[in-house]
Each structure stands twice: as C-alpha cells, then as structure tokens.
Amino acid sequence: MPGTVRGILLQVTRFLFYLLRVETTDVVSLELFEDVGVEFADGRKIAEQDKSIRSANPLADRSNPDYSWRPRLGPWQAVPEPDSVTDNGE
Secondary structure, eight states: OOOHHHHHHHHHHHHHHHHHHSSSEEEEEESSSEEEEEETTTOOOEEEEEOOOOSSOTTTOOOTTSSOOOOGGGGOOOOOOGOOOTTTOO
C-alpha cells in the first residue's frame, strides 16, 4: 500500500508542477487521458506516465550505526593542551 500512495502522490506532485507552469488557456488533467496530461491551447499535448519504483523511503536513516559519516580528521586534527588555551580578554 505505501508504494501505491507514493505513486499517487507523485502524480499529484507532477500535476501541480504543470499547473503552476502553464498558461491560463492550457488544461492540466489528472487521470483523464494519462496519469498527468497537459493540453496546450495550440493543440500540443503531453501524456505523462508517472511510476514510483522505490521500495524504501530514501529519507529514512538505515545506515549502520557503527559507521560515522562525519569526516575523519585523523593525524590532521590538532587538539590544544588545556594550559595552552587562553582567554583573549585577559
């Protein structure tokens, strides 16, 4: 079911995309003659099939918790000694 919902939301997203870009004389349709259709005033048409093929949410964090994506500075990282840090106000 989530895949079906994702596909429908993709169609709605594409519908809104076209709706915001066309002229007032053009017609944008959802599930009329294709998933998303555009009929321009000059007679041209766009018939768009929208499919969602993802089986997982690309925004979900499924990375290995033992692996860190933070840059590893290794020998280039300089950690100051506690006594060497001074306050500029003194």
